[in-house]
Amino acid sequence: MPHRMRQNLLLPATPTATQHDPRTHLRHLPPAYSLAQTPYSRDKDFAPQLRYQLELPRKPKLRPCKVIFVGDCAVGKTAIVNRFCYDKFQSNYKATIGVDFELENFSILGHNFGLEMWDTAGQERFKCIAGAYYRNASVIVATYDMAKRESLEAAKKWLSSALNYNTTQKPLIFLVGTKADLLTKEEFVRMERLAGVAAAELQAEYWSVSARSGYKINEFFQRLAALAFETAMQQQLKLLKSTAEEQTTQTPEKSQKFDLRSYFTSRSSKQKSGCAC
Ligand SMILES: Nc1nc2c(ncn2[C@@H]2O[C@H](COP(=O)(O)OP(=O)(O)O)[C@@H](O)[C@H]2O)c(=O)[nH]1
Ligand SMILES: [Mg+2]
Numbered sequence: 001m002p003h004r005m006r007q008n009l010l011l012p013a014t015p016t017a018t019q020h021d022p023r024t025h026l027r028h029l030p031p032a033y034s035l036a037q038t039p040y041s042r043d044k045d046f047a048p049q050l051r052y053q054l055e056l057p058r059k060p061k062l063r064p065c066k067v068i069f070v071g072d073c074a075v076g077k078t079a080i081v082n083r084f085c086y087d088k089f090q091s092n093y094k095a096t097i098g099v100d101f102e103l104e105n106f107s108i109l110g111h112n113f114g115l116e117m118w119d120t121a122g123q124e125r126f127k128c129i130a131g132a133y134y135r136n137a138s139v140i141v142a143t144y145d146m147a148k149r150e151s152l153e154a155a156k157k158w159l160s161s162a163l164n165y166n167t168t169q170k171p172l173i174f175l176v177g178t179k180a181d182l183l184t185k186e187e188f189v190r191m192e193r194l195a196g197v198a199a200a201e202l203q204a205e206y207w208s209v210s211a212r213s214g215y216k217i218n219e220f221f222q223r224l225a226a227l228a229f230e231t232a233m234q235q236q237l238k239l240l241k242s243t244a245e246e247q248t249t250q251t252p253e254k255s256q257k258f259d260l261r262s263y264f265t266s267r268s269s270k271q272k273s274g275c276a277c
Contacts, residue, residue, distance in 0.1 A: 023084075023218050024106045029230070030223045033216065037196050037206035040172070040227055046109065050230060053237050054109055060236035064103060064114030065228045066136055070158035071143030072151045073121070076178035079211035080143070081117050084221045089212050096121040099133060104221075108229045115225055134165035139172045139228050146177040146191045146208060152198055159202060172227055173204040176220065180210040 029046045032038035041047075069077040078096050082088055085102045102117045120133060140162050144155040155175065163171075177195050180188060192208055199206035205223075209216045 023222070024104065024225075026106060026108045026222060026226055029226050030219060032205055032223065033207040033220070034196075037199050039203045040205055041230070046226070046230055050233060050237075051109065054111065054233070058240065059111070060233065060240055062111070062113055062229070062232050062236060064116045065138045065232055066116045066118060067139040067141060067224065067228070068118045068133060068137040068162065069120075069141045069143055070155070070162050072145070072148075072154045072158070075143050075145040075148070075151050075155075076211055077141075077143050078119055080176070080178060080209060080217060080220075081119055083211040083214060083217045085117075087214075089214075091212070104225075106225045106229070108226060111229070111233075113225065113229045113232075115221075115228065130161070130165055134162050135167055137162070137166055137171055138168055138232065139174070139224060140166070141174045141176055141224075142202070142204065143176045143178055144195070145179050146188070146195075147179050147182040149191070149194070152177075152195060156198060156202060159204075172224070172231065173202060174220075174224060175199045175202060175204040175206050177206075177208040178211065180208045180215055181213045 029041060029043060031044070032040065032042065035042050069081065071077055073095065074093060078094075078100075079089060081102055082090070085104055096119055099118060099120045101119065104115045104117065106113045106115065118133060118137070140159060142155040142159040142162075144151040159173065159175075175195060175198060177191065183191060188208070192206075195208075196206055205227075207216060207220045207223075209220055211217060
């Protein structure tokens with residue numbers, strides 16, 4: 001995998017070469033972590049209607065999709081982004097300074113699709129930054145540390161404040177438990193049960209991951225990208241359809257107004273009939 005520098009918000013994004021990378025090259029809709037813990041598609045693939053529309057010559061272009069990570073400090077937000085984007089893990093804690101973001105380019109059903117992943121040190125607590133951080137997020141990832149039960153409660157609060165600021169109508173919501181490697185099997189099962197209840201309350205899709213071992217990291221980001229792509233593409237296609245419908249309903253009116261031939265024929269026939277009005 002090519003080495004890339006972590007990107008600061010103020011620097012221009014450098015797109016990554018993703019065409020043949022199996023991590024970011026998707027032809028099917030990846031499954032949810034658990035079919036019981038998702039409010040989103042449980043289908044094994046993208047909707048046939050979407051596939052059909054994408055075969056048509058008029059293909060909509062999508063803007064990069066904004067994904068924000070929220071949750072207590074040190075729950076592992078930066079670690080999961082770094083594991084996916086660079087396949088690396090640092091065990092010594094370095095707080096994120098300012099707002100970092102990564103741009104990861106996917107190829108989904110032959111379309112380029114960018115994910116902008118926004119990650120902060122928690123400055124989004126302050127109102128001035130919160131607005132910019134949360135605004136227009138299409139995906140919110142509420143993150144908690146599976147080894148710290150109280151961070152699950154905190155994740156719910158983080159999510160609710162993100163939703164208060166968010167201006168996107170209905171963002172996709174994920175609840176992600178990190179550091180799965182730190183738990184025994186029994187603790188893991190117990191924590192997943194608790195988190196499953198929370199996910200249902202939040203209407204979020206649930207995932208347990210580990211940045212240290214890499215457990216379910218690729219699967220999570222692939223699922224996230226695919227659902228975000230499907231949602232954005234469906235919105236764009238709806239928009240294209242309604243614009244096309246508007247144009248067809250307007251066309252007869254316009255042609256009546258500007259059709260000079262019909263204008264002159266109607267005038268001359270009126271003159272022939274001797275009507276002066
Ligand atoms: N054992 C383990 N430690 C992790 C994992 N993810 C993160 N950490 C550690 O938790 C600390 C905080 O992680 P970081 O990603 O910086 O947290 P953030 O403040 O939420 O961005 C660091 O010391 C990481 O090494 C994980 O999956 N397993
Ligand atoms: Mg961080």
